[in-house]
Every structure is written in C-alpha cells, then in structure tokens.
Amino acid sequence: MFHDYESKTFEFCSFWKTEKKLRDCNSQTSAILTYDVDNQTTRPRDAECQTETFSQLMKSKLAHQDENIDQEKLSKFLSNVEEVVSKQLKINISCNHLYSWSLKHGNVNDKSIVCEHVLDEDGVKQEKNNINKEATCISWSGSGASIVVGFGTNENISWSENKSFVCLWNLDRPKLNPHKCDHKLEVESSVQAVAFHPTLPQYIAVGLFSGVVLVWNIVKDDIIYGESPHEDPVTSLLWFEHQNNKYLRLVSGSTDGKLISWRIRKDKDSNLMKIDQTKKINSKNLPRRAGVKGQTAIGITCLDSPIHDSPLPSSGTVVVGCENGSVIKCSLEGVESNPVTFVYDNHVGPVYSIQWSKFHRNLFITCAMDQLCRIYHALQTNPLREIRIGGSVSNHIYSVCWSTTRPCMAYVTSGTDIEVWDVTTPSLILATKLGKPPITSMRTNPSRPSIATGCSNGVVQILKLGSRLVHADDVIKEETMALYDITKETINE
Amino acid sequence: MSEVEETIKRIQSHKGVLGIIVVNSEGIPILTSLDNSTTVQYAGLIHQLTMKARSTVRDIDPQNDLTFLRLRSKKHEIMVAPDKEYLLIVIQNPSE
Numbered sequence: 001m002f003h004d005y006e007s008k009t010f011e012f013c014s015f016w017k018t019e020k021k022l023r024d025c026n027s028q029t030s031a032i033l034t035y036d037v038d039n040q041t042t043r044p045r046d047a048e049c050q051t052e053t054f055s056q057l058m059k060s061k062l063a064h065q066d067e068n069i070d071q072e073k074l075s076k077f078l079s080n081v082e083e084v085v086s087k088q089l090k091i092n093i094s095c096n097h098l099y100s101w102s103l104k105h106g107n108v109n110d111k112s113i114v115c116e117h118v119l120d121e122d123g124v125k126q127e128k129n130n131i132n133k134e135a136t137c138i139s140w141s142g143s144g145a146s147i148v149v150g151f152g153t154n155e156n157i158s159w160s161e162n163k164s165f166v167c168l169w170n171l172d173r174p175k176l177n178p179h180k181c182d183h184k185l186e187v188e189s190s191v192q193a194v195a196f197h198p199t200l201p202q203y204i205a206v207g208l209f210s211g212v213v214l215v216w217n218i219v220k221d222d223i224i225y226g227e228s229p230h231e232d233p234v235t236s237l238l239w240f241e242h243q244n245n246k247y248l249r250l251v252s253g254s255t256d257g258k259l260i261s262w263r264i265r266k267d268k269d270s271n272l273m274k275i276d277q278t279k280k281i282n283s284k285n286l287p288r289r290a291g292v293k294g295q296t297a298i299g300i301t302c303l304d305s306p307i308h309d310s311p312l313p314s315s316g317t318v319v320v321g322c323e324n325g326s327v328i329k330c331s332l333e334g335v336e337s338n339p340v341t342f343v344y345d346n347h348v349g350p351v352y353s354i355q356w357s358k359f360h361r362n363l364f365i366t367c368a369m370d371q372l373c374r375i376y377h378a379l380q381t382n383p384l385r386e387i388r389i390g391g392s393v394s395n396h397i398y399s400v401c402w403s404t405t406r407p408c409m410a411y412v413t414s415g416t417d418i419e420v421w422d423v424t425t426p427s428l429i430l431a432t433k434l435g436k437p438p439i440t441s442m443r444t445n446p447s448r449p450s451i452a453t454g455c456s457n458g459v460v461q462i463l464k465l466g467s468r469l470v471h472a473d474d475v476i477k478e479e480t481m482a483l484y485d486i487t488k489e490t491i492n493e
Numbered sequence: 494m495s496e497v498e499e500t501i502k503r504i505q506s507h508k509g510v511l512g513i514i515v516v517n518s519e520g521i522p523i524l525t526s527l528d529n530s531t532t533v534q535y536a537g538l539i540h541q542l543t544m545k546a547r548s549t550v551r552d553i554d555p556q557n558d559l560t561f562l563r564l565r566s567k568k569h570e571i572m573v574a575p576d577k578e579y580l581l582i583v584i585q586n587p588s589e
Binding site: 071073079081082085086089090 | 496497500501503504507508509510515523524560561563570572574576578579581583585587
C-alpha cells in the first residue's frame with residue numbers, strides 16, 4: 001500500500017551567487033638603505049708619572065742654589081735691610097706691654113674676684129630729698145668698655161614722681177673719675193630697667209617706674225619717648241634684631257603683663273617711638289597648674305631671649321619670669337594678643353632674674369624669691385636642676401647670670417655675697433663677700449672678664465674675675481658635654 | 494760670603510730672634526738658620542702673603558710700595574723686609 005517515493009531534485013543557478021575571482025598581485029616597498037661606518041674607541045694604557053712634593057722640590061733647588069746666588073746683590077740687599085730690621089727687633093724687646101698680658105694669664109689657678117673700681121656718683125648722692133638712690137639696674141655696652149647704671153628705688157609703694165638719674169661711665173678712660181660719671185640723664189621717675197644696644201652703643205633704652213619707655217641717644221644727646229607708656233612700672237627691656245635695617249626693635253615687659261614691641265627709625269629724627277604690637281599675658285591663658293585664678297594680668301618681672309648667630313636675639317621666642325612665680329615661654333610673632341606658648345613649673349614668689357644659656361640652645365636659669373635658682377629645659381615643664389642658695393632668708397637673690405666663658409658656671413647674688421656655682425652637680429665653687437649693702441643687680445661683662453654689681457646705697461662695684469673662672473679653653477669641651485648630659489636626663493625620664 | 498754671613502749673625506744676635514730666612518723672588522729659600530721643613534713652610538707661606546700685601550698696597554696707590562710687614566701672633570712676631578729680588582724673614586719671640 002505504502003511505497004517509498006523519492007522525488008526528483010531540481011537545480012537552478014543562483015542569480016546572485018558568483019564565483020569569487022582571485023588574482024595574484026605584487027607590491028613593492030622601497031629598499032632598506034644600509035651604510036657601513038667605522039668607529040674607533042680609545043684603548044687606555046697605564047702609565048706612571050712621578051711628581052715631587054713642593055717641599056722636595058724646594059729642597060732640591062735649595063741644594064743647587066748655592067751655585068746661583070749672586071753674592072754681591074745678596075750682600076747689598078742684606079746691608080740695606082739689616083738696619084730696619086734691627087731697629088724693629090730692638091723696639092720689640094723694649095716694649096713689653098704688648099706681650100705682657102700673656103704673662104698675666106700665667107697664673108691659671110687664680111680663682112679670686114677682685115674689686116677693680118667702685119663707682120659712686122656724687123650728683124645722685126647729693127641730690128636733696130632724693131629717695132631714688134639705689135642702683136636698680138645695670139647694663140654693659142656690647143664692647144664691654146662702658147657701663148650704664150639706672151638709679152631708682154625698689155621700695156616704691158605708691159606712685160612716685162621723684163626724679164631720678166641714668167649715669168654712664170666709660171671704664172677705658174684713663175681719667176676715670178668714679179665720683180663723676182661721663183654722661184648723666186635726668187628722668188622724671190625711678191629707673192627700673194636699662195639696656196645698652198649690643199651693637200650700636202649710642203642707644204640706651206630706659207624703663208621707668210611710671211611705665212614710660214624711652215631711648216637715650218648719647219651721640220645726639222637726645223631722648224626718644226615711647227608713644228604711650230605702660231600702665232605699670234617697666235621691669236625689663238631687651239633689644240631685638242629688626243628684619244629691616246632702617247629700624248631698631250625693642251621689647252619691654254612690665255608688671256601690667258604687657259609685652260610691647262617698639263620700633264625706632266634710625267636715621268630720621270623722631271620724637272616718638274612707635275609701637276609695633278602689644279601682647280598681654282592674662283591668667284585665663286595659663287593652665288590650672290600655674291595656680292592663678294580669675295582673669296587678671298600677670299605682671300612680668302624679667303625676660304630674656306636666646307641668641308643664636310647674630311649678637312642680637314632675632315627669634316620671636318621670649319622666656320618671661322612673672323610676679324606670681326610663673327615662668328612662661330612666649331612668642332612675639334603672630335597677631336594674637338596672647339603670647340603664651342608654654343608654661344613651666346612655678347616658683348614661689350616673684351622671679352627676679354632669668355637668662356638663656358649661651359652654650360645650649362634650650363637651657364635657661366631663673367632665680368626667685370624662694371631662694372632657689374632653677375635650670376629649665378625649654379621643652380620640659382619641671383626644672384632640671386634646683387640650687388638652694390644658702391644664707392639667711394633675708395638674703396635676697398636678685399640676680400643670676402651665666403658665665404660668659406664657661407658653660408657650667410653661674411653667678412648668683414645672695415644678699416651681700418656673690419656665689420659662683422657649678423650647675424652640673426650642683427656645687428658651690430666660691431662665695432665672695434662684698435661689703436654691707438645688699439646687692440640689687442648684677443651683670444656679667446659680655447667681652448671682658450668682669451662683673452658689675454649695683455647696691456642699694458647707689459654704689460656700683462666693678463669686679464675682675466680671676467683667670468680660673470674665666471679661662472675656659474681647657475675645660476670648655478667637658479663642660480659643654482656636661483651641660484648636654486643634664487639635658488639628656490630629661491629625655492630618659 | 495763672609496759679609497753675608499756676618500750680617501746674618503748680627504741680626505741673629507738680637508735678643509729673642511728664633512730664626513732668619515732669606516727668600517728669593519720665586520719664593521725659594523736661599524739662606525736659613527732653621528731646619529729644612531720649617532724653612533720651606535715659612536718661605537712658601539710668607540712669600541705668598543708678602544706678594545698679597547704688596548699688591549694690596551699698590552692697588553690702593555700705584556706709586557706706593559710695601560716696605561715692611563709685621564705679623565704679631567700670640568707666641569712670636571714675624572718680620573718681613575721685602576725687596577725687588579729678595580725677602581728677609583725674621584722670627585722673634587719678644588717676651589723672653
């Protein structure tokens with residue numbers, strides 16, 4: 001029934017499909033050009049050469065020289081020259097004073113402090129009704145040859161308008177008259193601070209009890225007043241370096257808590273010193289451990305700034321000792337009125353004196369009413385060393401100064417004595433009694449081995465330091481290392 | 494020879510004289526009373542210094558010339574007498 005059926009297939013050509021036609025084609029690129037070039041490198045070869053050292057050359061020439069000396073010319077030259085040279089040789093033998101200072105230094109173990117001059121200005125003593133007779137402050141000139149003394153009184157209770165004096169002596173003058181100073185300036189109030197400019201000795205800054213800051217130009221005998229005074233007595237003055245060479249910069253600190261930066265135009269005659277900026281230390285900016293409550297101003301009693309390369313301090317960092325015993329690091333840069341950057345541990349009682357060490361960039365020494373001298377490291381709150389100054393409690397330690405040549409030595413005034421301490425151990429090296437009236441201020445001479453002390457009866461003594469206290473060449477390395485060792489103690493704690 | 498020697502001896506007889514050196518215009522020592530190495534050192538250095546000093550004087554005033562040079566140090570004094578062809582160096586310690 002069902003068959004398989006195969007249908008026929010049907011083929012037809014496609015209209016669109018064609019055979020692809022292929023053809024071979026050639027293409028030609030340009031020929032690659034090549035060149036042959038020869039190159040030659042140098043081949044090094046070792047060769048030895050020998051030079052003579054200069055001295056050998058000289059020696060060999062020296063040996064052969066005898067043949068070439070023209071004896072006549074040489075003898076003529078020598079006869080010409082002999083006279084001149086002999087004369088000078090004889091002069092050298094006879095004038096020994098040029099070399100005699102080396103003989104003075106022969107006694108290396110001299111530890112004495114000897115009084116060289118006693119300066120007592122008659123004009124101040126004889127002034128009637130003058131209560132301003134104490135030598136309250138002293139400053140040496142940058143060369144160490146002149147000294148300026150400010151007279152006043154430290155016992156001011158109420159506002160005083162008694163006139164007072166600033167006296168200048170030049171100690172190098174052969175006719176030094178200890179009873180009459182070389183220059184005298186009369187001011188309207190007790191002088192509390194004086195400062196010689198370290199490099200321009202014609203400018204002396206004076207700070208008064210009435211708060212007035214003035215600059216005395218000795219050359220022109222002219223006074224430049226600050227445009228507005230402090231509200232309270234000026235206690236400290238410090239000359240700074242001004243970036244602009246035409247100006248001078250002075251910073252004054254006062255018990256009203258203000259740090260005022262003044263600028264003076266050097267060349268123009270001006271009667272007023274302009275204020276660059278004012279900063280005030282307020283107790284609200286101090287931490288609680290400083291122990292001050294409320295919002296009062298903290299009075300400044302002393303200030304100092306570190307000196308690095310130039311003879312004047314140029315960094316804006318200033319370390320300040322205050323009336324309540326606070327020791328504070330301040331910055332004069334910036335526009336904020338609060339200068340406080342770091343607060344150290346307090347003293348008990350006003351800080352009388354503060355000074356940075358010349359030999360270590362981070363150490364400074366302070367002395368205060370609590371009979372203690374402390375050495376602080378700038379980066380640490382608690383002091384590294386404390387020196388308790390002996391003697392009775394009534395012995396005020398008004399001043400402390402580092403030695404200018406020996407890194408570990410400091411001078412402290414204690415009542416009527418000067419004590420010399422080695423701060424590394426700490427140990428007392430020497431104590432010198434100076435006489436009855438208590439010493440109110442002391443300053444070391446920046447370039448000579450002497451110290452000036454001012455007493456409460458107006459007498460200023462210039463003391464010469466023995467060479468053992470000054471001569472530092474043999475010990476300076478050890479002492480600088482000892483000073484660094486003290487600071488290392490802090491890092492390990 | 495003897496005259497030269499005599500003059501040198503005379504200069505040396507002054508009190509405190511440590512040594513004498515005569516140097517020629519090239520800086521080479523001709524006569525000396527010190528040992529060789531010291532002589533050579535002094536001659537070279539002092540000759541250079543004298544040339545510099547002389548040129549300084551002449552730069553400031555071309556009609557001027559250096560007649561004498563003294564170098565005082567902590568330990569002694571060096572005196573130099575220059576000339577057209579020679580240089581006399583005398584070292585003295587005055588504090589003896």
